[in-house]
Amino acid sequence: xxxxxxxxxxxxxxxxxxxxxxxxxxxxxxxxxxxxxxxxxxxxxxxxxxxxxxxxxxxxxxxxxxxxxxxxxxxxxxxxxxxxxxxxxxxxxxxxxxxxxxxxxxxxxxxxxxxxxxxxxxxxxxxxxxxxxxxxxxxxxxxxxxxxxxxxxxxxxxx
Numbered sequence: 001x002x003x004x005x006x007x008x009x010x011x012x013x014x015x016x017x018x019x020x021x022x023x024x025x026x027x028x029x030x031x032x033x034x035x036x037x038x039x040x041x042x043x044x045x046x047x048x049x050x051x052x053x054x055x056x057x058x059x060x061x062x063x064x065x066x067x068x069x070x071x072x073x074x075x076x077x078x079x080x081x082x083x084x085x086x087x088x089x090x091x092x093x094x095x096x097x098x099x100x101x102x103x104x105x106x107x108x109x110x111x112x113x114x115x116x117x118x119x120x121x122x123x124x125x126x127x128x129x130x131x132x133x134x135x136x137x138x139x140x141x142x143x144x145x146x147x148x149x150x151x152x153x154x155x156x157x158x159x
Contacts (some may be wrong), residue, residue, distance in 0.1 A: 006049060010056050013037040030110040030130040030136035034060075035079055039102050040145045042083040044091045062107060071116045079109035085090045099138065 016033040034057050042050050058072045065072075082105040090097045107130060114122050122130075 077112035
């Protein structure tokens with residue numbers, strides 16, 4: 001993917017986060033379009049581009065925030081590591097198995113985020129609501145992201 005397209009898609013996902021975050025207050029972190037874009041990229045692309053997008057997301061979140069470095073990097077690193085680990089076990093090119101990779105990875109990233117920020121692990125209510133919300137947002141975003149896949153020169157095509 002050309003760097004211009006990669007930066008454009010990352011900025012669009014970040015603007016989407018800002019647009020709908022007031023609507024979903026508590027479970028919004030699990031359905032973060034920027035993290036879903038990063039998870040999709042971690043499914044199909046190579047490490048340099050994944051790290052570039054992760055760095056952009058961390059820099060964007062650090063602007064105007066009071067979080068420490070570990071609070072910014074922890075959830076993003078947990079998402080990337082869990083997606084890459086689940087990718088070894090499940091087929092990332094099968095449409096339904098991609099959700100089996102994405103949903104636990106988003107849950108792990110958000111649990112790490114809540115634990116780092118508040119010191120508590122979310123309960124069962126969060127897991128059920130977070131799963132439904134992340135399935136809904138991922139089901140809406142993945143087909144759009146799959147249309148962009150031909151722009152990725154280095155990615156393997158999951159379609």
